[in-house]
Amino acid sequence: MNRDPYAIALNNALTEIKKAYPDIKNSFIFTKNGTIITGDQETDEKTMNNILESFQTMKEKAKAIGNLKSFHITGKNGKLTLSKIKDMYLVLATSKNADKTQIYSITHVIIPTILKTLETFAPTHLQSPSTKKLVVDTLTGFFAGDSVQIDTEILRDWTKNNDPRARLNDALTGEQDMQESIDHVRIETSGGNSTLCKVKEINDQNLKGKNMIRIPEKLCKTLEINKGDLVKVKPLL
Amino acid sequence: MLVKNSETDDTENDVEELQEKLQDIKDQEGIIGYILRGPKSASIDLKDPTKIIDYAILSSAVFDVSQNMTEALQMGEVDTILVESEETKLLSMNINNHRLSIFMEKSVNHDKIYKNLK
DSSP states (O other), X not given: OOOSHHHHHHHHHHHHHHHHOTTEEEEEEEETTSOEEEEOXXXXXXXXXXXXXXXXXXXXXXXXXXXXXXXXXXXXXXXXXXXEETTEEEEEEEETTOOHHXXXXXXIIIHHHHHHHHHHHOOSOOOOOSOEEEEEEEEOSTTOOSOEEEOHHHHHHHHSOOOXXXXXXXXXXXXXXXXOOOOEEEEEETXXXXXXXXXXXXXXXXXXXXXXXXXXXXXXXXXTOOTTOEEEEEXXX | OOOXXXXXXXXXXXXXXXXXXXXXXXXXXXXXXXXXXXXXXXXXXXXXXXXXXXXXXXXXXXXXXXXXXXXXXXXXXXXXXXXXXXXXXEEEEEETTEEEEEEEETTSOHHHHXXXXX
């Protein structure tokens, strides 16, 4: 989980909210790209990843009705609320009798206000760990080339300053380092193969925002991976 | 006089009653349509037939995902699910061994629909 000051501040906020609202059983926050920022002490990482994976599946299917804003489940023993707040999602699991107004105030007032306040101190967005797990899609045909393709948003995330101290310094001084562009990434497969290759933005509109890496077929064979496999990808800055 | 004493008859009548309610709901303002899926059959009524496949996939995913999530958080059996996008929302629930998904515009009062159905 992320340990930069921004994430720590959010973690403190979740802890205090939980104290104030005992009906909250679990709470955590992740980015729209699927990076867990922070969560309460009671929710283990396996559970968070489980929820996150399920949510990513649904988010994709929910495009049929537009961009997903919130998701609520009422179970026999509790309620789950998943709300989009800016470019993040807040997950709140509560007891069945949790007050709707209280949940609303947390998702629509308290957390957005905290985020806004934090952004005032640190204008850059959340830091994402540089390694991403992406789903392989194969690039075929004459124009496949030798570069892999990744979402613009991920490339943009990587170019943001990843050093928390530098970010705080930027925030305090009002200065910002010039961002370097990423032209190479390292791909690691679950089988232990890895390679360094050129990277471009995904150019097919239909494939954007799917947490995907498009890899030329030839390279897939070299790495012994297939379409749908998960690979670890990190930028070469 | 016809006396109902079999569980099957009760279930069939419940489903018929549910479908009657759905016919009424469907005509309400802002309702886009519904998908009702039982163990042996399914009925779909959507204003825009081109969206049938996408909506059916979403409806099915919503139930599966919700079950995964409630299991992970030990929240017990799923009662209702609400999915909201910017303009549309989807209310899903299990009724009489059937999976029901109602698609509607965001302005529709889904609580009222839920109370009508349960």
